[in-house]
Amino acid sequence: MYLTNDLPDIVDVLKHYGAHVIKTKGQVNVKCPFHNDTHRSAAFNSEKNIFNCLACGMQGNSLQIIAKKEGVDIREAKSFAEGIIGSSVSQVRNKYSSGRKLPSKQGYNKGSSTAGSIRRSRGA
Numbered sequence: 001m002y003l004t005n006d007l008p009d010i011v012d013v014l015k016h017y018g019a020h021v022i023k024t025k026g027q028v029n030v031k032c033p034f035h036n037d038t039h040r041s042a043a044f045n046s047e048k049n050i051f052n053c054l055a056c057g058m059q060g061n062s063l064q065i066i067a068k069k070e071g072v073d074i075r076e077a078k079s080f081a082e083g084i085i086g087s088s089v090s091q092v093r094n095k096y097s098s099g100r101k102l103p104s105k106q107g108y109n110k111g112s113s114t115a116g117s118i119r120r121s122r123g124a
Contacts, residue, residue, distance in 0.1 A: 008081040010049045013062040016084045017069060034058045034069065 011024050018033040024046050032042035035056040042053035052059040058068065066084070067077035 007049050008062045008066075008085045009046070010044050010051055010062045010065070011046050012085055013065055013081070014044060014051065017065075032056060032058065 011021055014030070014033060015021055019030050019042075021028070021030060026047070027043055027045045029040040029043045031037040031040055032053040032055060034042075034053060035058075037053075037055065041055040042051065042058070044051040049061050050059075051061075051065055058065065060068065063074055063077045063081060066072075066080045067074055070077065070080055072080065
């Protein structure tokens, strides 16, 4: 099943990777299929086609999840999605459709010592 924005259904992708999905409407908490989860530390929203795990940090839409899990870019993830879902994925309409690698999880800025700090001006 495909959504209106031409992304594979997040429920199908999560089931492929081993998630036990019972409910599919709205925001649903599940055990994360991407790490050895003993609690429902992850959630997905089938209407927005997004997934987020608070324990391991896996997050994104269905194609981003495939790309991260398989270690490929978005173009290659579309091919994986075709194998998972069983039909072709048409043009993906998102900011990562250029084929670039997905950005890594943002961490702390390890640049200069003033990076990220709040600068305050002193009154005259």
